[in-house]
Amino acid sequence: xxxxxxxxxxxxxxxxxxxxxxxxxxxxxKVFFDFLxxxxxxxxxxxxxxxxxxxxxxxxxxxxxxxxxxxxxFTYLRGSVPYVGEAxxxxxxxxxxxxxxxxxxxxxxxxxAGFDYDRWAGxxxxxxxxxxxxxxxxxxxxxxxxxxxAMLKIGSGSGKDIFWSNVxxxxxxxxxxxxxxIYPADDGN
Numbered sequence: 537x538x539x540x541x542x543x544x545x546x547x548x549x550x551x552x553x554x555x556x557x558x559x560x561x562x563x564x565x566k567v568f569f570d571f572l573x574x575x576x577x578x579x580x581x582x583x584x585x586x587x588x589x590x591x592x593x594x595x596x597x598x599x600x601x602x603x604x605x606x607x608x609x610f611t612y613l614r615g616s617v618p619y620v621g622e623a624x625x626x627x628x629x630x631x632x633x634x635x636x637x638x639x640x641x642x643x644x645x646x647x648x649a650g651f652d653y654d655r656w657a658g659x660x661x662x663x664x665x666x667x668x669x670x671x672x673x674x675x676x677x678x679x680x681x682x683x684x685x686a687m688l689k690i691g692s693g694s695g696k697d698i699f700w701s702n703v704x705x706x707x708x709x710x711x712x713x714x715x716x717x718i719y720p721a722d723d724g725n
Contacts, residue, residue: 621713
């Protein structure tokens with residue numbers, strides 16, 4: 537009898553690991569997958585915005601944010617990218633302000649802080665690679681919904697070597713939208 541009870545307790549605690557996402561959680565994951573597919577098809581357009589430039593010879597440091605170009609980018613997001621909303625744009629504004637501040641604080645820095653990786657897919661690899669990485673059937677997906685915000689957590693790898701990434705979401709006008717880009721999880725899951 538003790539073995540049965542112990543087995544049931546272990547099963548009870550293991551169920552969340554093996555459980556499927558509910559419909560709303562799956563919809564949030566789908567928004568991210570759809571964004572990645574959209575980005576994959578439109579990568580050239582995303583990268584066409586010259587969000588920063590170097591004031592030095594051959595576009596070298598010191599760098600500065602190109603605020604007029606940033607506004608064009610935001611117009612593009614609002615009009616053409618249905619997977620992101622105003623929360624996403626606010627997060628991007630904050631990232632650009634942080635980068636601009638870093639550019640001013642470290643004018644000789646060779647790498648443009650905040651632009652030394654793929655901003656939208658969250659890595660230094662091509663979207664072809666990151667798309668496969670984030671959408672792998674071997675991944676673990678967790679979605680935590682709190683009111684009008686949610687966090688999609690993507691676990692890649694196996695055993696003790698699972699690497700977690702987070703994608704925040706916000707519900708805007710009744711639809712889930714990405715509220716920021718994908719980033720490595722700080723807490724390990």
